Amino acid sequence: MMNEQRREFIKKTALGVFAGFGVASGLVPAFSLEKTVLPAWDEKPVPGKIRWGMLIDMRKCKEDCQQCAAVCHHVHNVPDFRNKKDEVKWMWKNPYQNVFPTASQQFVSKEIKDRSCLALCNHCAESPCTKACPTEATFKRWDGIVAMDYHRCIGCRFCMAACPYGSRSFNWQDPRMAIHDPVTTYPTREQGVVEKCNFCSDRLVKGQRPACTEACPEQALTFGDLNDPASDIRQLLETNATMQRKPELGTKPSVFYII
Amino acid sequence: MIEKALKGNRSYWIWIAFLIAVIGIGLSAYNQQRWFGLTVTGMGRDISWGLYIAQFTFLVGVAASAVMVVLPYYLHHQKEFAKTVIIGEFMAVSATLMSMLFILADMGRPDRLLNIMLYPSPHSMVFWDLMVLSGYLVMNLVSSWAMLGAERKGAQPPAWVKPLVYLSIPWAFSVHTVTAFLYAGMPGRHLWLTAVLAPRFLASAFAAGTALLILVSLILKRTTGFDTGKEARAKLTVLAAYAGLANIFFLGTEFFTAFYSNVPAYKESLQYLFFGLDGNCQFVPLMWFSLISGVASIGVLLVPKLRNSTKWLVGACSALVLSIWIDKGVGLILGGFVPSPLQEIVEYTPTTTEICVTLGIWSIGILLLTLLLKVFVAVKMANEQ
């Protein structure tokens, strides 16, 4: 009796697993959980001490290169539904006038006009999305990262309406079906929650840099602490003319651009 | 008192059966949506709210408009509204219920609904909206039910009803103001980012809700013989007309600010809705239909000769409701998403599943209203005999 029940159960769950993560078990040969290590810091962090930021040097960014976005989407199990309506994206490229619609558009040099710019979550210091969230599922972390608590998200999509940068995606359907090359080091999301760039908080905790900055063959992305005047990013901000997206909205983005 | 809803003629039961059938269709469509996700709707990454939130917005307005009879009756002792006031409150009850159901239908994880209460976030307008909506629902249901119960017994209503009704008057304004604040506080959505949104919401709500109330009272008269009175309807007609006028005025001020200032971000959504943007003009015919039918119906309602004829009155009220439904639902919600933050223009067409869920929720609300009004009419008729 018990055995029969168990067999039935195994059959059912195996089916479920096959449906849910079938792609994964088939495609990844060495499939084991990542060994946990103690994080880069020990105690509860002090809020506001660090503010992570990124500087994107568009002069170095190669037009047909999408390496950063590809790596980002790979290491975070971002699904690809291959249709625009259900699209989920953390990092992508769009033409200059789409990414900076309120910046000067008249008589811009052809070089800039034709350039595709990298877009991702700005991790705003004054983030409208965290303000709109009715459950604090999206919240401002101690280190300036606008984080998602997928355990809490109710899928009302208020944050998507509130974000002036289009940085948020909703899981209109089960994302596991559309992860073509899954990794085991990061969880997936589930149907009905909103997701977005997490500034690689999963890698920061291990003392690593964000995946996109490592992936860029041209070293166009600089990541660092905006609160530390000695950091690389602050040095670059000091010595270069930089831009933020839609600064007139007062959101204070933590992502800067050199055009 | 509720047992009075269980006694009715043939057409009453056919109507109930019809509503239940539509609810069934809606439930099965919703089941499909739960299973496959919101991908079964027409919504997508760029237009992330659609028909559901549009209905929600419209219905909160209908709910708030009960104040148009409650206020004159209780504060100004306009006795003509004696027979209409409970109808208005019952309409508010079912409209509030529907609007809450539309929020539920729009959620990706409705099983986590209680998270809004478990992690209350006063910085979020949704939290406040849920508070005022549920408060408004309870307030209206309790006070109107108590009033009707007292009337049935021929007794004075309990003493606590009056204060509750007085509280519900400012509450009605707050319900729709907070709903406007859901949208009006978002940077980067310029169609919504306007201080005139809350006043415009109230104006359109008072126009559409009052027109709907006139229609309901006419339907009651036709189906049950219960008449709320010509004077009450005449007064409501004038209220609806002026509220509609105010709505058109507010829309005009939006146009002026956007097009005279010539700031692209402010212009683009209005341009998309009414004239088309970069060759995309999905909603242009619908918006002009809304504008023209709105203006025309207000014109009819303002001419005494026309509004005194039932035929013209029904036509004008229906056109006004439809006009505001398009303006507030389709135009305001969908227009807010176009162009997207990345300057893209995306089209939106609701799917069959989405429409079925929407009709299902409407049927739930109409069923509730039917039952409540059935009780109401039965009590009134018994008293009159």
Next chain:
Amino acid sequence: MEVMMTRSKLLWMIAGSALLLLILFSVFRKGEAETVPAPAPRAVAVDSTKCIAPKEFMRANHMRVLYEWRNSSVREGNRVHVASNGSRFEKSLNTCLGCHSNNRMFCFNCHSYANVKPKCWNCHLSPMETP
């Protein structure tokens, strides 16, 4: 006539509430669960002294531990759990599965028996998915 109506109504009400009580009773009764032993997991011997807390405590409270871990690590950044014997663990589901995934059925056996359906595996990798 009027009396008949109320009497039949009363009968219906009694029948209805009896049915309701029966359903409630059958849903919430506890009795049998204690008499039938839970299916013992086919344990691959795991050194349970290495766990963050005694076996008995974890059996009853693992969900609370996980809830508290996920809140304090995700939301407050407090990622280190110090056990009563002073040993330190990362607050991560993977810390648990580091040992317990030895038994594929570790989570599922009891959850299926107790008919609880936690949603962990919608996103996280379960021991079932690790070969």
